[in-house]
Amino acid sequence: MISLGHGSGGKLTWDLINKISKKFESVQLTDSALLANKIAFTTDSFVVHPLFFSGGDIGKLSVCGTINDLSVMGAKPLYLSCGLIIEEGFEEEKLQSIIDSMAKTAKEAGVKVVTGDTKVVEKGKADGIFINTSGIGSLTSYEPKKIEVGDEVIINGEIGQHAIAIMTSRFDLDFEIESDCAPLNGLISSLPLNEVKFMRDPTRGGIAATLNEAVEDVGIEIYEEKIPVSEEVRAVCELLGFDPLYLANEGKVVVIARDGEEIVRAMRKHPLGKKAEIIGKVTEDKGRVFLRSLSGGRRIVDMPIADQLPRIC
């Protein structure tokens, strides 16, 4: 029986995806597939609820998400598709507003929406609108490299903004928190990519999931005091008992490089990297992510099993 946890980006999702991908012998378990002729190809469906939230909407999100999946593979995003599944009775003004938002975001990011499809299902058989965007990019010279002990872990800004923005919009909470939803292709192409060993956008499952995906032959230790978290996100997390490490982001990239300072310097020159920080280092604790807390303690950061919050993207 499929549960909400199977869509969480955590361990249940990985188990399901592993089962599915065994059937597709050729599937690549990365954000984008790398194909012949230096092409990268990716797909993402968006079921975010609510459709309109502080800092964005499903349209903007669907364009950013696919651009970011291509960008972290070192590809230059070029073309997007737009597949709509609309619930009967959906207001046409909302649809127009979502499409406007997709068009605006794509244009600003220098990406073209070139093909589309529209399906309509009966009232009660969907939830307003679901959007699939698939994307094609051209591979740059970037290649992931072997992560080694002593490498540094960098992030381009405050974490948890997207998840908390969705939550406050969904439950009408009285906080002023905007999603970080943004296309990362500009920021990423401004980095010294030959210095970058690993890049990933920490969406569902947050940086906890991303860092756990990065550690196979090594470990990672992150420092609580260095991880950028806004006052507002921290406040909501304390109030509701969420851990920011597990919260989804939609405009963040985790980078691992030998010289973290060089990456931070490059990031801070870009509007989306002003609050970049070195947040941790690669250690010998094979397969493990640890958090060094403010009080000096050290605790394991596990791969999330299921979601803190479903339908975040």
Added chain:
Amino acid sequence: MISLGHGSGGKLTWDLINKISKKFESVQLTDSALLANKIAFTTDSFVVHPLFFSGGDIGKLSVCGTINDLSVMGAKPLYLSCGLIIEEGFEEEKLQSIIDSMAKTAKEAGVKVVTGDTKVVEKGKADGIFINTSGIGSLTSYEPKKIEVGDEVIINGEIGQHAIAIMTSRFDLDFEIESDCAPLNGLISSLPLNEVKFMRDPTRGGIAATLNEAVEDVGIEIYEEKIPVSEEVRAVCELLGFDPLYLANEGKVVVIARDGEEIVRAMRKHPLGKKAEIIGKVTEDKGRVFLRSLSGGRRIVDMPIADQLPRIC
């Protein structure tokens, strides 16, 4: 307000798509977009109900549909993505069976599923499973050519099988009718493509929609007695008042060429073209499709406004 008719493939769909595509300045209103480097790119979401039907299931359909959209653009389908939106509580055995079916169909058609995404929504917020497949193909030397008066219209076999199979499965009617759901890349690549002026797969809206899309500067007359319709489909149509011309197909291609005989000969050598026929000719009735009936009468075949049957694919 979005209605089921907006997803029908008829006039309402075209109106909506035209509105949307104006926002996406770069969108191409064909089955696939033709990109730089001889690449074709297409997307299709599948919301068929029921998920399992006589002759196929949503998995097989989702692979065939996207392969066919690429094939009719003269592209050789190479890579597919698979985006799943699953309703909480969906049986894992059904999911496995659908994925098996996708994998089998892709393998048989020589196409690779290379990237995927899985989302789960709460019970009651979707209808079992929706699948988006996007596809990449490499363009062949085929190019559509100007349709001229005297050209012939060919189809590779019996029409209406898919729509009637869905209907009999949906309403548990006691007819033995199988969907024609099949990947057309093999058949199409076996045709003398330099002789082909126009190719389109008549899915939603049936051959009525496809032929109306073909006539801009010319007209088309089709001959009722030449259009292949199985006994069973004809019987259901008479019983329920459907017109086979408007029924969806998932393994058919309409071809327009100067020498219809040559196309029919080539088609009949392929398992999917055994019942190929010349069904009509291009006339001077600019912008109009006519049906010459068995009794010798002549009636207009209009672009369908909305669906005969929603959620056919």
